[in-house]
Amino acid sequence: xxxxxxxxxxxxxxxxxxxxxxxxxxxxxxxxxxxxxxxxxxxxxxxxxxxxxxxxxxxxxxxxxxxxxxxxxxxxxxxxxxxxxxxxxxxxxxxxxxxxxxxxxxxxxxxxxxxxxxxxxxxxxxxxxxxxxxxxxxxxxxxxxxxxxxxxxxxxxxxxxxxxxxxxxxxxxxxxxxxxxxxxxxxxxxx
Numbered sequence: 289x290x291x292x293x294x295x296x297x298x299x300x301x302x303x304x305x306x307x308x309x310x311x312x313x314x315x316x317x318x319x320x321x322x323x324x325x326x327x328x329x330x331x332x333x334x335x336x337x338x339x340x341x342x343x344x345x346x347x348x349x350x351x352x353x354x355x356x357x358x359x360x361x362x363x364x365x366x367x368x369x370x371x372x373x374x375x376x377x378x379x380x381x382x383x384x385x386x387x388x389x390x391x392x393x394x395x396x397x398x399x400x401x402x403x404x405x406x407x408x409x410x411x412x413x414x415x416x417x418x419x420x421x422x423x424x425x426x427x428x429x430x431x432x433x434x435x436x437x438x439x440x441x442x443x444x445x446x447x448x449x450x451x452x453x454x455x456x457x458x459x460x461x462x463x464x465x466x467x468x469x470x471x472x473x474x475x476x477x478x479x
Contacts (some may be wrong), residue, residue, distance in 0.1 A: 289340055289341075289459065289460065289461055290337065290339070290340055290459075290460045291337075291339060291340070291342045291377040291457065291458065291459055291460070291468075292334045292335070292336060292337050292338055292457075292458055292459060292460065293334070293335045293336040293338065293339075293399060293455050293456070293457055293458060293471075294332050294333050294334040294335050294336075294455065294456065295332065295333055295334075295335075295452050295454065295455055295479065296331065296333075296456075296465075297331055297450050298450035298451075299334070299365070300317050300450070301448050301449065301450040302328055302329075302365075303330055303469055304444075304447070304448040305328065305383070305415070305417070305448060306328045307443075308327060308417075308443055308445060308448070309328075309368065309417055309418070310477060311383070311419065311439055311442075311443050312369050312439055312440075313325070314403075314439070315432060315435040315436055315439055316420070316432065317328060318435070319428060319431065319432060319435075321420060321421075321422065321424070321428065322420070322421040322422060323381065323418045323419065323420055323421060324418055324419050324421055325417065326416055326417055326418055327463075330463075330464075330465065330466065331415060332415075332458070333364070333392070333414070335395055335396050335399060335455065336396060336400070336403075336405075336447045337391060338350075338383045338457070340384055342459065342468070347457075347468065347469070349354070349421050350403075350457060350469070351469065353403060353478065354402065355401050357398070357399075357400075357402060357471065358453055359395065359452075359453070359471065360391070361451055361452065361453040362388050362391040362422070362451070362452055362467045363388055363449055363450070363451050363452075364385060364387065364388035364392075364449060364450055364451070365385065365387035365388060365446065365448070365449035366383040366384070366385060366415070366445050366446065366448045366449070366450055366462070367383070367385055367386035367388060367439070367445065367446060368380065368383070368384060368436075368440040368441075368445055369382070369385045369417065369436050369439070369440045369445060370383075370384055370433075370436065371420070371432055371433055371436055372429070372433075373412055373414060376414075378420075378424065378429065379420040379421075379424075380416060380419055381416070381417045381418045381419065381420065382414040382415060382416050382417055383414060383415045383417060383448075384412075384414055384443065385414065386415075386446055387449070388413065388452070389413040391403050391452075392411075393411055393413065394449040396411045396430055408414070419420075419474050430457070431468075448455040453472075454470060454471060454472045455471040456467035456468075456469065456470055457471070
């Protein structure tokens with residue numbers, strides 16, 4: 289179980305992402321590389337991980353701390369499909385952002401400040417599509433990255449976009465999400 293602040297793509301964007309995954313999946317199938325794909329209803333973008341437990345008092349604390357928070361509406365537009373967000377997560381298959389990344393980073397930094405969190409990790413705005421289920425050799429990794437780049441150029445990933453005007457506090461069980469708090473109901477949101 290995990291709790292996070294984040295948002296979900298629109299239904300239209302989700303449908304376009306599903307089509308992208310079908311095409312991207314052919315790259316991995318062609319190499320015989322097993323992948324654990326994220327179910328389309330589980331697509332989400334995390335801004336801030338809040339840990340693995342959420343007692344009632346913590347929920348009240350978050351509600352209190354988020355009162356002065358303002359979220360300005362912004363557009364998320366994807367750029368390309370990639371493999372390996374960092375050396376530690378070489379197995380991650382994800383969509384990076386063409387638009388909205390700066391707004392997400394700014395919001396991430398603001399939320400970290402509100403909650404007085406001192407995270408050492410870099411924040412990379414992305415939407416996870418799946419994870420490779422085996423260790424790739426350097427040659428396999430290189431070949432897959434080249435194919436992903438080729439496939440990404442042949443499909444219209446840059447046309448996948450949606451607007452974000454709300455953040456949600458979400459409980460993530462292994463196979464489902466439950467929205468615990470809609471920040472529009474707690475915080476002040478400006479368009």
